Amino acid sequence: MRRGFDVGEFKARVKAAQRAMARHELAAILLTTEPEVRYFTGFQTRFWESPSRPWFVIIPQSGDPIAVIPSIGEALMRRTWVSDIRTWSAPDPIDDGVSLLTEALREIASGGKIGVPSGMESHLRMPLADFGRLQAAGLVFGDDAGIIAQLRAVKTEAEIEKIAKACSIAGRAFDRVGEVARQGAKLDSVFRGFQGLLLEEGADWVPYLAGGAGPTGYSDVISPAGPQPLAMGDVLMLDTGAVWDGYFCDFDRNFSIGVPARRSAASWSQLLEATLAGFEAAKPGAEAADVWRAMASVVGTGETAGRLGHGLGMQLTEGLSLTARDHTVLEAGMVITLEPGIETGDGMMLVHEENIVIREGGAQILSPWASGAMPVL
């Protein structure tokens, strides 16, 4: 499968943003984070792992994006479709791109309001003191009215293909878990081995792996692995975020070390049933809360418990949440996870997760759908 996107796709994203900007009277939008910059430019590098340098892209109300970036990124940005690239030698303790950015924003926004993503999940990836300097220079900032988040929530076919590819890579790695996990294997070495399997199956990298193991499940789904060995009767869960060409899958698999306990097997069946109920509810026009309700009614989740799924794409989690209070209306092209959890007693739980895309007629699976009994290792 081809990497990257046609230039036409980036231009369409910019045009869609600009139509919304005109409605909201924004002269420009200022972007500072990795997915936002990549969404409009195609600039893809793991160098964002380094917090030392800020990166800026400006979407003007008309015309092409302008990149205001550290010179270390110029060669790579020149390979994208962006032609207006302005650089400074970063990090500069006196003026780390602030003057260059001020000049560009003045030229492009000419006194108008500059939108900055400010809603849920967003953050401004630049020093607060430097943002204060932009404001002190007379630039006027406001919320981006959710424009960027709304655009990113609906995926193109090219984006969906990349997510599907990440899902199939992880699916093949999950099929091989028996190579690295068995009774007596330490959980941290299972985590290492599983990351290796994901890479062997074609993941570019593995930004996320969580999981747990225990006789009746696990106490949370975000802890790092310790050296405890897998014991007969344990349920092992692995949940990954593997990436292909900048797009994530995010689903998990549960495995039983030996024949599962009756309670675990029953909980597992309920989780599969809940996932299927979520799948059937996930149609254009339904609310995120409707999909939540379909799953919650099967597993008995209360309204204040955690979410049972979320949007997925350039980030491990993005966009809507499957909770009782999220009334986002599903549209064709949205990619989401279905992630029901069930309490198994003593603070333990089991969680199952699959990835789907919303289509005109209903949902379509992206991760290889689990069915039948819990796989035994």
Add this chain to the structure above:
Amino acid sequence: MRRGFDVGEFKARVKAAQRAMARHELAAILLTTEPEVRYFTGFQTRFWESPSRPWFVIIPQSGDPIAVIPSIGEALMRRTWVSDIRTWSAPDPIDDGVSLLTEALREIASGGKIGVPSGMESHLRMPLADFGRLQAAGLVFGDDAGIIAQLRAVKTEAEIEKIAKACSIAGRAFDRVGEVARQGAKLDSVFRGFQGLLLEEGADWVPYLAGGAGPTGYSDVISPAGPQPLAMGDVLMLDTGAVWDGYFCDFDRNFSIGVPARRSAASWSQLLEATLAGFEAAKPGAEAADVWRAMASVVGTGETAGRLGHGLGMQLTEGLSLTARDHTVLEAGMVITLEPGIETGDGMMLVHEENIVIREGGAQILSPWASGAMPVL
């Protein structure tokens, strides 16, 4: 080697912050990013990969830290030394922890100034609109006076041991590069294979890998790998950020596919010489700029070119920069990289990188020091 830190170490970090806070008249410091939260609490999870939820830790001017976090993190935070843990069910589209945080900050800061890291490399990891709500509630924020960055710059022995362990893991993986890289191997498969080697040698995960390959070097050091095959005479560079227990190594190795060209071999020797010059200059009392100058004079780098090294620790890059304009004074306990680059013509370059810790008498190596001729694959 044991994971984590003694509680005494976290308490010492808090006390040191509080002494500085008293000097700067800060009633509290509000922390929102992964390394800042982990530095004071020990809270370690890859779940930060998900942007959906904000996390807050408050350091009061006296007393222990307070965690104001999503309930999904409660079980893991309870395993740290923090006892005052306040949670909400996130993500909440109406009030995503803002009321809970406002209440906690009012109680702890009682009208005093609340410091927020605002200088170079920092960012505020929460929605700007929510930060505005805190300000509108009457809370008074200001710069943290660089307190957090200065504290983190000087490592304890326990921290240095973890970085050294990450370095030795990567050193063993570099020794095995011949298993995944040879003439005809595609660069992207080399990247996958090398990440697998890092995991096999004991890395918890591999947040960063960059590199390049070409007959006279590479055009930049941040690009992702493409499918081009390694050719006889190419120089291959791999630069990793592998992590053990939350601490990074960051060094690279260059390899020649077949016997290196005379030009490459000569550039390589100059890079080794520059690194050694940097090593000798890296003593307590010297400035970052002095170390830069020692290396720049060997490789002929100008003042506006990129930096030749940087601080290292809980992040791939943190703290000082080895540039002409960074006058940070080196102290015992600082861990830095020495990263000279040299132009080889036609926009190509070679870059070499090692990791060291500043000691009372001078520098001590952490990465297995390269010497002699460039290794041939």
